[in-house]
Amino acid sequence: MKKIPVGVLGATGMVGQQCISLLRNHPWFEIGYLAASPRSAGKTYKEATAGRIHFAGIADAYGGMIVHDANDASQAVKSGRCAFVFSALEMAKQEIRSLEDSYAAAAIPVISNASAHRWTEDVPVLIAEVNHGHTDIIQAQRKARGWGWGFITVKPNCSIQCYVTPLYALLQAGYEIKRLIVSTMQAVSGAGYPGVSSFDMIDNVVPYIGDEEEKSEQEPLKILGAIEGGVIRNAALPEISAHCNRVPVTDGHTACVSVEFGAKKPSIDEVKKIWADFRGLPQEVKLPMAPEQPIIIREENDRPQPRRDRDAGKAMAVSVGRLRPCNVFDLRFVGLSHNTVRGAAGGSILNAELLKHKKYLG
Amino acid sequence: MKKIPVGVLGATGMVGQQCISLLRNHPWFEIGYLAASPRSAGKTYKEATAGRIHFAGIADAYGGMIVHDANDASQAVKSGRCAFVFSALEMAKQEIRSLEDSYAAAAIPVISNASAHRWTEDVPVLIAEVNHGHTDIIQAQRKARGWGWGFITVKPNCSIQCYVTPLYALLQAGYEIKRLIVSTMQAVSGAGYPGVSSFDMIDNVVPYIGDEEEKSEQEPLKILGAIEGGVIRNAALPEISAHCNRVPVTDGHTACVSVEFGAKKPSIDEVKKIWADFRGLPQEVKLPMAPEQPIIIREENDRPQPRRDRDAGKAMAVSVGRLRPCNVFDLRFVGLSHNTVRGAAGGSILNAELLKHKKYLG
Amino acid sequence: MKKIPVGVLGATGMVGQQCISLLRNHPWFEIGYLAASPRSAGKTYKEATAGRIHFAGIADAYGGMIVHDANDASQAVKSGRCAFVFSALEMAKQEIRSLEDSYAAAAIPVISNASAHRWTEDVPVLIAEVNHGHTDIIQAQRKARGWGWGFITVKPNCSIQCYVTPLYALLQAGYEIKRLIVSTMQAVSGAGYPGVSSFDMIDNVVPYIGDEEEKSEQEPLKILGAIEGGVIRNAALPEISAHCNRVPVTDGHTACVSVEFGAKKPSIDEVKKIWADFRGLPQEVKLPMAPEQPIIIREENDRPQPRRDRDAGKAMAVSVGRLRPCNVFDLRFVGLSHNTVRGAAGGSILNAELLKHKKYLG
C-alpha cells in the first residue's frame, strides 16, 4: 500500500514532536509536510527545534525537512504532500480555530489535538473506542461550512482519557453512571515544553491546572452525547467533579475515581469482566495504533503507577487498578494513561486511522 | 518555671527525632529520658542513630545521652527524669499496646503517636483544637485499668489532619456534614525512614498506602464522637471515602476534598469567615505549640502547596485553598498540613500541653 | 540606630525576592524602594509579582509598596528612600552595566548580584571573608568615572562559593594551590524562575549550564588578585577546570573538588584545623549577616547534602565534608553552600554590611 503523506501543524512543540515520532514507522501514513510558526518557517526541522528534540531518532529522520509557515494553508496544498494534517498548534484559541478552518476550507482534513474546536457543536470530540459514531456529523459539518473534502475532528483533553473509556465500557454494558468525583495527578508533559518550572515540581505538588477541571467536567458529556439535527447534544449524565493536580512525573496521568451508578449496580466481578472483555471498533478492525486490549486491569494493590504502566499497550491502553467498593458512592478505582500518547498524539493518530477506515481520508 | 522532664520512646526513628527536635527549646518540657529498641539500649543517642539524624542540632544537644531499653518501663521510673512519655514506637501493634500499657501502669502517662491504641474505646484520639473534651475519658480509663496517675492518649493518623480541623470548624458553626470524598497526596516522611524506596518515587506516584484509607475513613468518626458510659461512641457522620496516594514530596500531606452538607449549606463566604475566625482551646489558652491561627486561607489559585505552605504557623497550621463549589457535592477545597509536625510529633506535643493545662501532667 | 533605607532593583525576580526576604528584619537596613522593569512600574509589589512570591511573609510586608521603573535612577534619588541599591537585575549584560552605572553616577552605590560588571577591572568582586581588601579600589573607581559618592561592587557567581572560601583559608595559612578540578551539582534556583523546565529535571541531570564553567574558572583568579595601578590584577594560580551540572535540587550547590598544592602540602588534620579556626573580617567585627563559623566541617561520610546542610549558619556558611587524600592530586573534598543566600542575595547583603562597616555606605 502506498502511504498517505500527512502534515503536522505545530511540528516543533512537545505534542507535534510526539506525533512525528509515532508516525515514523506508521504502516499507512508518512510525514510529508511540517509546519510551525512563522518564526520557524524556512528553517530545517533541526534548526527550528534548536536542539530541543525530545524523542530519539526524529532528528535523524526528519531533521533536514523544511518547516513551512502554519498560517498559510495554501503552501500545504501546493506541496502535494499533505493529504490531511495533524494539528498540534499552541496559540490563542481564536487563532487556532480560524487556522484549522482554513485548512479544512482548503480541502485538507484536520485531526486536531488542540482544544480550540472542542465546543464547536458540529465538531466531534473523538475517543476511537468510545464514540466513533460521532464521525457521522462530518457530512453536516462540511455542508454547514461549505467545505468539500475538508473537515475537523478533535480529541478530548488528556486528563479524562484515563477514566472515560472504563466508564464507557460500563455504560455500554447497561449500567447508568450518575455521579463521579475524580482527583487527578497529572504529568508535567501535559503542559508542553518548557511548561512547568522545575522550582515548582521539586519536593512539591501544585493543586491547580488552568481550565483543566472545567474541561474534565464538560468534555465527557459531549463525548457521551448524541447527534441530533446536525449538532452533538451533550449527555445529561454523569455529573462530574474534578480536582486536577500537577505532580513531579514526566509522562502519565493518574486519576482516583469514585463512581455512583443508577439503580442497577454492577458487582466488582462484573466490572472486571466488562473491562477485561471490552473491545472497541479500533480493536475489531485492527487499526494499527489500537492497543490489543484497551483496558488493562492491574491486580497488584499498588498499581497502576505512571512510570511502570504508562507504556502498556504501546502507551495506548488505559491501566486500571484498585477496583473496590466506595464508602460513599458505589465503587472506586485508579485509572492511568499516557498523556502525550493515548491522551494526545497517539489518540489523534488512532482517530485518523478510524477516519481512514471510514473513508474520510486518503 | 521548672521544666518537666519527659521521655521519648522510639527516640531513634523519624517521628521520635522530630519530637526531640521540637522539644529542644520547649518552655514547659525538657528531654529527660530516651528509649528505643534493645538493640539501641546502652548506646549514646549519637551511636544509636548511627549518623541517621534528620534534624539539625539534635546530635549536638542530645548525642551524648544514653538510650534505654523501651521494653522496660521500670527504667523510666527509676531514672526520675521521665514524668511522662511521648511514644513514637515502630513495632507490631500488639507489642506497642502492651508496652504503652506498661508505662501507664507504672504511673507514667503516655502521649502516643502510634496507631496501636486508636481503637481502644476508652483511649481518646486527640486533635487539640477539635475534641479536647475527650480528655474527660481519662478518669474512666484509669479506673477500668486500675491505673493511678498513668493513662494513654493518642493522636490520629497524619493523613486526616489536613482536613478534619476545617471540617470541624464548619460542624461547630452548625453545618452538618453528610458525605466526604477525599483524595490525598502524601509525603514520604509519613512512611518513616528509610520508608519508601527512591526507585518508587522518581518520576512516579504510588496510588496506595497500606491501611491508610481505612484509618482515614474511620478515625474522624471517633474524633467527632461522644463519651458515653466510659467509652467514646463514634459519630454517625460524615460518611468518608478516601483515596490515599504517595507522591515525591518530603514533608506535607495534601488533600482534595469534596463535601456534602445536610439541609443547611454555608456559602463560600460563610465558610471563609468561619475558617478565618476559628480558634480552639489551644489558641484561647495560648499553648506554646499552638499556631496562632489554626486554619490559614490561601487566596492564590494554585495554593496550598507542600513545599511552600507546610511550615505555616510553625508547621502546626492547616492551610486551605481552592475553596469553590463542587459540581457533585456542595463544595470542595484543598487542605494541607505538615505530616511529621502537625500530623505527628508536633500534634502530640500540643496534646501534652493541653493535658498539662488540664492538670493531667506534671 | 535609625535604619538605612535601601532599594532593590529587579525586585520581582527570584534573587530580588530573596534579597527582600532577607532584609525584612535586618538590624541596619530597611526596604525603602523597589524597582523592576517598566512592565511592573506603577503596580504594587503584589500585583507586579502576580502571585509569584516564593518567600513567606514578603507579600504581607511589602505587597502594598509601589514598584518603580528600574531604568530611571532619578526616581530613586527623588524618593529619598534609597541610600544605596541591591541590583538583582535580569537583563542583557550591556543594559545592566549602563543601568548600574546610572545609579552610581546618581550617587547611589550599587551592590550587585548581576554578572555584568564582574570583569570591569576596577569593580571588586567581593566575598566578604576572602577579599574585603578589594574595597580599596572604590576610590580609584569613583575617580576614573567622575562619580562622587556612588560606586559599584559585585559578588561572584554562585557556583564557586561552595569552595573558594575553604581554599582561601588554606592559601592564607601558607599553602599555595596550583591546580583544581571541580565538578558541581547545582540547584535549579540558580537559573531564576521559571528557569529550568521540570521536564528536564525529573529523572534527569543536565551536564551543562551556559557560561557557568567559564565564570567558575576565571572569577576566583580576580577574587584572589591584587590591586595595582587602580585596577585588580588576576592571580596567576590556581588553574581551575570546572564541570558544571544541573541537578533536581531546589537550593544548594554542591561541588566535588580535587586540589593540587605547591611544594608545601598540608595534612588532612592541618586542613581541618585551618577550616575549623578560620574567621574573616565579617566574623571579627560581627556583621549581622555573617555566619558565626564561615566553614562548617561535617564528619559523617555522606555529608554535606543540599537539603540537610544548605541552611547551616543562617544559610551563609560553607559546609565541607569527605575531606580525604586524592589519588591524583593532593586532597579532595565536597563543598556546599546555599546558592540564593550565601551565593546571591545573602552574600550581597553581607557585602553591604562590610561596606557600611568601612564607611562607604549610609
Place this chain on the structure above:
Amino acid sequence: MKKIPVGVLGATGMVGQQCISLLRNHPWFEIGYLAASPRSAGKTYKEATAGRIHFAGIADAYGGMIVHDANDASQAVKSGRCAFVFSALEMAKQEIRSLEDSYAAAAIPVISNASAHRWTEDVPVLIAEVNHGHTDIIQAQRKARGWGWGFITVKPNCSIQCYVTPLYALLQAGYEIKRLIVSTMQAVSGAGYPGVSSFDMIDNVVPYIGDEEEKSEQEPLKILGAIEGGVIRNAALPEISAHCNRVPVTDGHTACVSVEFGAKKPSIDEVKKIWADFRGLPQEVKLPMAPEQPIIIREENDRPQPRRDRDAGKAMAVSVGRLRPCNVFDLRFVGLSHNTVRGAAGGSILNAELLKHKKYLG
C-alpha cells in the same frame, strides 16, 4: 539453533530481574533455571518476588517457574536446564565467592554481576569491547582450581562503564593516558531495591556511595592489565581519582571526566574520529546484545542526559558529549551509560555471548 538453557542466581533482585527481562527474547539463550535465597526456594517466581517485579512482561513469562535454593548447586545440575548461570547474588562477598565457586566446581560456568571475585587474580573482569582477550585466563583458572568445564568471569562495577570504553578506544589508538579525575552522578537503581530511601533523594544529592570510589579507581587497572603467569597483572596507569555521587535518577550513570595524556596528545577532532570509528570484537562478530556503535557522540551542548540517552544502542552504548579541552589536564568530556543494562545485566549477557562465541559455553 536450539537455545541454551541458562540459570539466574539471585533471580528476585533488581539485577536478576533485569537479566531475566533481557533474556526473554534472546536468540541464543533461554531461561531454564531460577534460584534465589532459601527464603524464596520452592515458591513460584511470582510469589517469590511478592509483586515486586520491576520489568514489564516477566511476571507473565516466568511467574509460574519454581525458584530453587541458590545455595545448592547440585539442584542446578540435576535440573538439566542450566548450562551456565548468571550470578546476581546479593549477599556477603565471602558467601558469594564460595557459592559461585561451588557452581563452577559443578561444571556450571558462572557469569557474574557480583563484585565478590573481581579481585581474584585469575578471574577476568570483562568489558567485551575492551579486554575480551582476558578470557584466555580461563584455562589457567580451571587448572588452578581443578575445575573441568566450569569457570568464573565477572563484570566491573557499573560506575566505570560510562568512561572506560571511550578511554580504551584512545589507548588503543596509541594515546597513553596518565591521569584521570572523574566525578559521577549515579542512578538509584545501582543500589538495588529498595536501595536508597526516597527521603534522601527528594530535593537532594548524596555525595557518597560506599566502596564505589575505590572500585572506580582500581578496577580499570585490572581491565587494562595483562595476563602473566596465570594471573592478571594490573596496568600501572592511569592514576584515577573518583568522586561518586548519588542523584535522583532512576537509571543511567553520568560521569564528568578530565583526562591527562602522555607526551602524545590527540586533538578534539582525532578523539571524535577515534570514538566514532571504534568497534570491538562484539561488533565485529555481531553478538546479539552488542550495540551497533559502542560509543555514541552527542553534539548538543547539554547532552548526554540520563533520561534521554540511557537507552541509546539498546541501552548498551556509551553516550559521550561535551568533549572540550580541559583547563588543567588535556581534555574533558561527559560519559553516560545505562547502569543496570550496560553496567550490569546487559553487560553480563554480552560477556556470555562473547564466551559462547569463543566456545567456552554451550
